[in-house]
Amino acid sequence: MQAQRRKPCLQREDSFLKKFSTRRNSRPNETSDNEGESQKFPMHWRPRNHARKFVFQHHGSFMFKWLGVVTIAVLYNLWTCIAREAFREIQESCPAVWFSLDAVSDVIYILDIVVQFRTGYLDQGLMVYDSKKLARKYIHSKYLYMDLLCLLPLDFFQFLIGIHPMVRFTRFLKVYRSFNFLHMLESRNAYPNLIRVANLSHILFLGAHWFAAFYYLISEAEGFQGGWSYPQPVGEYASVTRKYLASLFWSTLTLTTIGDLPPPESNWE
Numbered sequence: 001m002q003a004q005r006r007k008p009c010l011q012r013e014d015s016f017l018k019k020f021s022t023r024r025n026s027r028p029n030e031t032s033d034n035e036g037e038s039q040k041f042p043m044h045w046r047p048r049n050h051a052r053k054f055v056f057q058h059h060g061s062f063m064f065k066w067l068g069v070v071t072i073a074v075l076y077n078l079w080t081c082i083a084r085e086a087f088r089e090i091q092e093s094c095p096a097v098w099f100s101l102d103a104v105s106d107v108i109y110i111l112d113i114v115v116q117f118r119t120g121y122l123d124q125g126l127m128v129y130d131s132k133k134l135a136r137k138y139i140h141s142k143y144l145y146m147d148l149l150c151l152l153p154l155d156f157f158q159f160l161i162g163i164h165p166m167v168r169f170t171r172f173l174k175v176y177r178s179f180n181f182l183h184m185l186e187s188r189n190a191y192p193n194l195i196r197v198a199n200l201s202h203i204l205f206l207g208a209h210w211f212a213a214f215y216y217l218i219s220e221a222e223g224f225q226g227g228w229s230y231p232q233p234v235g236e237y238a239s240v241t242r243k244y245l246a247s248l249f250w251s252t253l254t255l256t257t258i259g260d261l262p263p264p265e266s267n268w269e
Contacts, residue, residue, distance in 0.1 A: 055120045055129045059184065063119065067181035070112050073105040074178050077171040078206060084165040086213035086247075089240040091163060102168065106151065109174060113147050146173045204255070211251035216243060 056063050084091040084098065091098060116138050120127050128134065138144055154167040182199060186192040219229035230246060231237045237246075 055118055055134070056115060057127070058119050058121055063115075064181070064184050064188065066112075066115060067177055067184065070108060070174065071178040071181045073108040074171070074174050076101065076105055077168060078175070079209065081165045081168050081171075082210055082213045083244075086216045087240050087243055091165060095163070098165070102155070102165075105171070109147070109150055109171070112174075112177065113144075116143065116147070143176070146176065150174050208248060208251045208255055211254060212244065212247035215250050216247045 056066075080090075080098070080101075117135055118131075119138075120129060120134065121137060122128070123133075128137075149170050150173050152170050154170065157167050158164060182195070186195050189195055216230055222229055224230055224232045230243065233243065236242060
């Protein structure tokens with residue numbers, strides 16, 4: 001009686017495990033497709049690994065720091081443009097400094113476009129490093145158009161209409177990057193509620209700042225006439241400090257719905 005021959009056990013390899021396994025293949029008959037590439041390039045100089053060095057993790061440390069830099073540029077535009085438009089003395093005191101700071105903020109905006117072209121994203125739980133896919137995702141998103149609108153060269157209109165810093169209003173669209181930075185800051189902080197309170201306080205102060213500028217611009221357009229408007233800018237009312245503080249006082253009263261208070265007589269009041 002002949003011995004029954006056992007059929008060899010067929011081993012079926014999982015394609016997913018084979019692709020992402022870190023174990024070396026010990027079968028002598030199989031050769032790796034990347035053997036020639038590994039001999040030609042060391043591990044840390046392979047083209048794929050070398051390209052990954054220039055792809056930024058969307059929640060990495062570099063992105064957190066870079067968003068902080070972009071947020072500073074956004075806040076600079078939000079705070080200074082309206083103040084320089086309403087209170088001309090601020091703009092006229094040092095125009096070269098303001099021009100330089102505007103140029104620096106624009107450079108940061110341009111670099112942010114480059115960074116977003118090289119920012120990785122997750123696809124089915126895996127980080128995407130392919131340059132074409134990264135560029136395609138950014139081009140097909142709404143953020144590219146917002147970033148391009150931010151950089152419209154409206155500053156050149158100032159050669160025709162005079163110095164008006166508010167022509168840079170398109171730079172305000174970049175505020176969405178500040179929200180991204182705020183979310184990352186909350187996730188990295190042990191006291192996220194404190195960050196939210198600070199952000200809310202900042203929004204209130206920024207709103208009061210803008211309303212103060214609007215109040216002075218409307219008073220100036222009306223010729224500083226009426227009991228509600230800012231007094232004629234002569235004497236002690238001519239200084240930019242007095243103009244801003246008095247306008248901020250009126251703005252704060254309006255936002256907090258507090259009325260029937262006597263007008264302040266000095267800057268300290």
